[in-house]
Amino acid sequence: MNENSDIQAHEILDNLTLFYGPKKKFVAICAGTGCRASGSLKVKEALEAELKKQNMNDVDVLATGCLGFCEKGPMVVIHPDKYFYQHVKVEDVPEIVSKTVANGEVISRLVYRHPETKKTLYREDDLPFYKKQHRIVFGQNGMLDPSKIEAYFNINGYQALAKALSEMTPDQVISEVKKAGLRGRGGGGFHAAVKWEGVRRAHGDPKYVIANGDEGDPGAYMDRSLMEGNPHSVIEGMIIGAYAVGSNQGYIYVRNEYPLAVEHLTIAIAAARENGLLGKNILGTDFSFDIHINKGAGAFVCGESSALFASIEGRAGEPRAKYVHAVEKGLYDKPTVLNNVETWANVPLIINKGADWYASIGTEGSKGTKIFSLVGKINNTGLIEVPMGTTLYEIIYDMGGGIPNGRKFKAVQTGGPSGGCIPESLLDIPVDFDKLYEVGSMMGSGGMIVMDDTSCMVDVARYFLEFLKEESCGKCVPCREGIRRMSDILEDICAGRGKEGDIELLETMGAAIADGSLCALGGSAPNPVLSTIRYFREEYETHIKEHRCPAGVCKALITYSIDAEKCTGCGVCVKVCATQAITGEKKKAHVIDKDKCTRCGACIQSCKFDAINVK
Amino acid sequence: MVNMIIDGKDVSAKKDTMLLEAIRGAGIAVPTLCAHESISRSGACRLCVVEIKKGNRTRIVTSCLYGVEDGLIVNTQSPRVQNVRRLVMELLLARCPESDVLRKMAREMGVEPQARYAADQDKGKCILCRSCVRVCEEVVGVSAIGLFSRGSYKEVGTPYHEKSDVCIGCGACVYVCPTGHIEMLSTGDKRKIWGRTFKMQTCDKCGKHFAPVDQLKFISKKTGVPFKNLTTCTECR
Numbered sequence: 001m002n003e004n005s006d007i008q009a010h011e012i013l014d015n016l017t018l019f020y021g022p023k024k025k026f027v028a029i030c031a032g033t034g035c036r037a038s039g040s041l042k043v044k045e046a047l048e049a050e051l052k053k054q055n056m057n058d059v060d061v062l063a064t065g066c067l068g069f070c071e072k073g074p075m076v077v078i079h080p081d082k083y084f085y086q087h088v089k090v091e092d093v094p095e096i097v098s099k100t101v102a103n104g105e106v107i108s109r110l111v112y113r114h115p116e117t118k119k120t121l122y123r124e125d126d127l128p129f130y131k132k133q134h135r136i137v138f139g140q141n142g143m144l145d146p147s148k149i150e151a152y153f154n155i156n157g158y159q160a161l162a163k164a165l166s167e168m169t170p171d172q173v174i175s176e177v178k179k180a181g182l183r184g185r186g187g188g189g190f191h192a193a194v195k196w197e198g199v200r201r202a203h204g205d206p207k208y209v210i211a212n213g214d215e216g217d218p219g220a221y222m223d224r225s226l227m228e229g230n231p232h233s234v235i236e237g238m239i240i241g242a243y244a245v246g247s248n249q250g251y252i253y254v255r256n257e258y259p260l261a262v263e264h265l266t267i268a269i270a271a272a273r274e275n276g277l278l279g280k281n282i283l284g285t286d287f288s289f290d291i292h293i294n295k296g297a298g299a300f301v302c303g304e305s306s307a308l309f310a311s312i313e314g315r316a317g318e319p320r321a322k323y324v325h326a327v328e329k330g331l332y333d334k335p336t337v338l339n340n341v342e343t344w345a346n347v348p349l350i351i352n353k354g355a356d357w358y359a360s361i362g363t364e365g366s367k368g369t370k371i372f373s374l375v376g377k378i379n380n381t382g383l384i385e386v387p388m389g390t391t392l393y394e395i396i397y398d399m400g401g402g403i404p405n406g407r408k409f410k411a412v413q414t415g416g417p418s419g420g421c422i423p424e425s426l427l428d429i430p431v432d433f434d435k436l437y438e439v440g441s442m443m444g445s446g447g448m449i450v451m452d453d454t455s456c457m458v459d460v461a462r463y464f465l466e467f468l469k470e471e472s473c474g475k476c477v478p479c480r481e482g483i484r485r486m487s488d489i490l491e492d493i494c495a496g497r498g499k500e501g502d503i504e505l506l507e508t509m510g511a512a513i514a515d516g517s518l519c520a521l522g523g524s525a526p527n528p529v530l531s532t533i534r535y536f537r538e539e540y541e542t543h544i545k546e547h548r549c550p551a552g553v554c555k556a557l558i559t560y561s562i563d564a565e566k567c568t569g570c571g572v573c574v575k576v577c578a579t580q581a582i583t584g585e586k587k588k589a590h591v592i593d594k595d596k597c598t599r600c601g602a603c604i605q606s607c608k609f610d611a612i613n614v615k
Numbered sequence: 616m617v618n619m620i621i622d623g624k625d626v627s628a629k630k631d632t633m634l635l636e637a638i639r640g641a642g643i644a645v646p647t648l649c650a651h652e653s654i655s656r657s658g659a660c661r662l663c664v665v666e667i668k669k670g671n672r673t674r675i676v677t678s679c680l681y682g683v684e685d686g687l688i689v690n691t692q693s694p695r696v697q698n699v700r701r702l703v704m705e706l707l708l709a710r711c712p713e714s715d716v717l718r719k720m721a722r723e724m725g726v727e728p729q730a731r732y733a734a735d736q737d738k739g740k741c742i743l744c745r746s747c748v749r750v751c752e753e754v755v756g757v758s759a760i761g762l763f764s765r766g767s768y769k770e771v772g773t774p775y776h777e778k779s780d781v782c783i784g785c786g787a788c789v790y791v792c793p794t795g796h797i798e799m800l801s802t803g804d805k806r807k808i809w810g811r812t813f814k815m816q817t818c819d820k821c822g823k824h825f826a827p828v829d830q831l832k833f834i835s836k837k838t839g840v841p842f843k844n845l846t847t848c849t850e851c852r
Contacts, residue, residue: 299765316762321658321680474743474762474769477661478699481706484767485732505731509702515675516661516699 009166009283012276013158025059027051027101028077028142029088032066032225033260039089040074046093047076054097062151065141065229065264066221069129070382072112077124077142084124085110115379115401129380132398134361137345138222138371138385141229146264149271152232158277160348164240165285168351170200173244177347179355181367186212186303186340187415187444188520189366189433192347195337198327199245202335207247209238209289210331210338212308213254213261216300217416218467220447222371222383223341227254227261230345231268235291237344239282240351242289245337250291252341253308257298265293300417300471304519305330305338307473318473319519340445342371362388366432370443374400376450377407389430392422396450407452411535415444417464417471418524420531421457440531442524456553457536458543462490464528472521479522482513486529494554498544503533552614555599559615564589566611573603573612621689634678634689635663643691646700646720648707648793649744650679654753659744661703666693675699705729707742714740714794740796743769747788747797757781757833760788760809773809784813784827820851 029035029044040063047061067075072086078100085096085107092110099105112121114128121127124142133139144151152158164173178193199207211234215223226234238250254261269291272278280288294312301307302317309331311317330336346368350358359367366388372395373383379401386395392412396402403409411421414431420441422429429435433443451460465487474480486509489502510526517523533540542548549557562573562582567589574582574590581597584590592603592612604612616627621641628637633656638645648660658677665678668688675695690696704721709732711717717740721727728734745762748771752758759782760773773779784806789799800807804815804824815824816831825848835842 301765321677323676323681470766472766474764474766475657475745476659477703477706477742480743480767480769481710482702485706485709488733489731499731502731505729508698511695512698512702515695516664516702518658518661518677 009162009285012283013153013162024080025101026062026079027059027096028062028064028067028079030065030067030073030075031063032070032073032141032228033221033258034066034070035073035075036260038073042090043074043076043088043093046090047097050093050097051101054102056097056101059101062143062145063147064144065146066225066383067142068133068135068138068225068383068385069127069380071380082124083122084112084127086112129382129384129399129401132386132390132394133384134369134387135385136349136361136369137233137342138226138229138383140233141225144230146229146231147267149232149268149275152230156352157232157348158236160351161236161239161243161277162283164243164351165283165287170244170246173240173351174200176355177244177350180350180358181355181362182343182346182350182358183366183433184340185342185346185370185445187442189443192339192343195327195339196241196245198325199247199335199337202328204328204333204335206249206334207245208331208334208336209242209245209247209250210308210312210336211238211250211252211341211344212303212305212338213252213258213341214296214303214308215255215258215341215445216298216303216471217445217447219375219449220373220416220445222373222446224258224261225383226341226345226371227252227258228264231261231264232272233345233348234265234341235268235272235278237347238291239278239289240347241337241339241344243287245335247337248289250289251294251312251331252291253294253296253302253312255298256295262293262295269293299473300467301473301519301521304521306519308338309336316473318475319521321518342446363430363432365434370431370446372431372446372448374448374450376413376448377403377452377455378450379404386431388432391428391430393427395431395448396427400450403450403452407454409450410453410455411451411457411460411532413441413449413451413460413464413528414447415442415524415527416447417467418442418521418527419444419447420527421451421460421535422531423535440534441527454551454553456494456549456551457532457539458490458493458549459551459553461529461532462487462494465490465525468521468525472525476516476518476522478513478516479518479525482509482517483522483525485509486513486526490529493540493543494549495556496543496547496554498540500544502544503537503540506530507533548615558599559594560592560597560599560603561594561613561615562590562592563611563613566609568609568611570608572606572608576602576606578602617683617685619683619685619687619689622691628683630683632683634665634667634676634681634683634687637683638665638678638689638691645678645691646724647679648720648742649746651746651750651791651793654746654749654791656680657745657749660742662700664696664699666690666696700724701726705732709733710735710738711740711742711794711796714742714796716740716794717742740794741771742794742796743771744793745771746791746793747771750787750791755783755785755787756837757783759783776810778811779809782809782811783830783833784808784811785830785833816846818848818851819846821848823848823850825849 044063076085076088174196182192183189299317302311304319306319307317326336369385371385413421469483469487472479510530569587579596581593618627626641646662656679658680663678704726708728712734759779789797806813813827816828831845
């Protein structure tokens with residue numbers, strides 16, 4: 001804390017904020033990567049042109065970051081009423097402007113319809129997907145254009161920084177974060193304040209503050225959405241953290257496969273520098289700090305702390321034994337705080353609203369909220385933010401809208417490729433760091449992949465081990481050779497070459513790989529196998545002993561046939577079959593030549609009469 | 616000094632030494648493949664793992680990298696330790712079925728090849744312990760070889776498998792390789808290593824071909840000793 005700075009920092013910030021007044025009416029259009037892919041930028045341009053055409057200059061169009069409900073993109077939210085429109089096309093724009101923006105009239109074809117009750121729901125907050133969420137971190141995305149710092153000022157941006165710099169000592173900042181109970185959102189769930197304290201006390205200069213944005217889990221994109229959609233919240237968190245630990249240099253390690261995140265972070269850092277929020281003498285105090293963006297080249301293992309340091313240092317991304325902790329010897333062997341992107345984004349909230357408020361959300365051991373990406377066999381694909389302790393059932397059925405096509409839920413994989421698969425019997429568990437670990441999975445960074453009864457659990461384990469085999473850095477023997485051998489055995493089981501004793505061997509190998517690997521990648525790599533064996537052992541046994549894949553996935557173990565009673569002889573399947581395996585006279589039941597059939601599934605997709613059986 | 620209990624024995628060790636040295640100092644054998652006295656440690660082979668107990672918490676650590684601590688209870692033979700070592704040996708036997716060193720070591724540890732793993736044919740005897748890479752970088756100081764690719768595709772070699780301009784043919788990599796993977800062929804006044812042929816210097820006195828000319832030039836450049844003073848073999852000096 002700087003003397004005389006207590007008024008100064010706030011004054012400077014207020015001057016910045018007053019400069020940009022918010023407009024009351026605005027139209028938010030999701031311009032996250034997902035919605036961009038489905039054409040949201042064209043809708044945005046059309047909205048701007050139409051507003052101009054209709055002389056409505058007092059209405060802003062905000063191209064926001066991800067709004068979460070990716071299934072329904074491109075989506076538009078019209079403020080202040082928060083009318084929610086889904087799958088918006090350029091053709092819809094004139095009507096949206098003339099009816100809804102101008103007169104508050106709702107266009108019923110664009111609103112959300114509840115899949116069961118068929119009731120139309122107009123407002124964002126009424127949608128079941130949003131209703132049960134508690135979007136303290138992620139909800140800000142919908143209120144701002146991430147490429148404009150003034151938008152962040154308008155939602156109290158950088159107030160937490162001003163408060164920390166002018167009213168709190170570094171120790172007070174740390175104790176506030178400690179009291180809040182903030183745990184790392186990147187996977188480990190380590191208490192952030194304990195790390196910070198360690199670095200504050202550690203000897204060594206300089207000290208580094210790093211945001212880990214190397215989100216590599218297949219199907220997980222919550223960190224991307226924060227970096228793209230609200231980069232200043234991450235930056236503000238980092239500056240506060242840097243002040244607390246006494247660091248002047250920070251890095252954001254972000255995957256180069258996230259071009260929009262890199263772009264928005266770059267813009268945000270430049271804007272923060274221009275406004276005196278990064279660089280020398282931040283907000284008029286004697287505290288200086290700057291952030292450099294480091295782009296990762298796409299290795300999953302670089303999300304591991306010591307490999308991430310190696311990568312920033314310009315060496316191959318390989319982990320090292322961490323018996324001396326990063327808080328003492330991290331980047332360049334200097335004291336380093338490494339926290340995940342989402343963890344940093346939580347920090348301004350804690351400082352602004354206080355530890356007591358923050359700690360009132362969540363469970364005994366896990367405070368606050370967590371953003372999850374909900375993908376796979378689920379109706380409402382997207383990103384959700386819920387209080388820690390929300391049950392898997394609520395996440396999958398209430399927010400996620402359940403399983404599509406009337407299929408049955410089978411398992412949910414949490415924690416990324418090295419997480420575990422949780423069966424239906426455990427859907428009532430509250431999701432927090434400790435509970436997920438107890439059932440053989442983990443929080444990871446928050447990916448959730450939902451599987452239904454058409455998913456084969458052995459095949460799922462095979463897929464993830466294949467991924468981890470490719471992503472192992474190859475430094476230590478158990479991980480490099482062990483995952484490869486586990487993957488080979490799984491490959492065998494799926495191909496009908498499984499042997500008696502394979503399950504037990506996989507279990508023994510899994511335990512030894514977890515114990516013997518150098519870093520957490522190898523340490524958790526056996527999880528998908530061990531957890532699927534734990535909860536779906538009979539499925540492995542059926543593959544090995546009966547050479548059968550009950551879910552009908554493993555191609556070597558299934559055959560396709562046509563149900564003569566259901567088949568109308570329409571001939572559609574004959575046309576789509578790439579290997580000419582289907583024959584039959586018109587209007588008579590067809591047959592599949594098993595030798596020619598490659599079990600690609602094209603006929604199933606094409607058959608309107610559900611006449612193709614897989615066994 | 617630091618006091619610990621290792622396999623039930625009271626052991627004291629010098630501060631700032633590694634567990635591996637303390638354990639071996641107490642007369643207990645620990646297998647290793649990648650720990651070599653002349654190079655820094657990487658913890659790659661995982662054979663030296665031991666189980667430690669601190670308070671109520673037990674865990675597996677790499678003894679070659681874990682510094683000694685007062686009050687530590689160490690178990691070098693626990694079931695968990697043996698499981699890791701057995702797995703590592705089985706995996707290495709499957710990777711390098713031709714290696715006599717590994718076969719002998721496995722026999723001594725009572726480990727049989729795991730029949731479920733198909734033996735590799737393309738990895739030679741290389742276990743990727745990276746001792747060669749480290750000695751070339753840290754001791755010789757030329758970094759002629761390195762590791763490339765990732766995971767099970769990882770390999771040791773010269774960049775792009777091309778002939779290295781900086782290799783001096785010294786053979787330090789051959790010397791530290793625990794399994795004898797690296798091939799070095801010395802015949803007459805020629806030495807072949809890493810795809811390059813080096814001319815050997817003839818000893819001024821005994822006429823033996825004792826070192827590659829490139830190596831002596833490198834030493835001369837590094838130390839400032841004139842090349843002509845280096846053309847006598849160590850035995851005749």
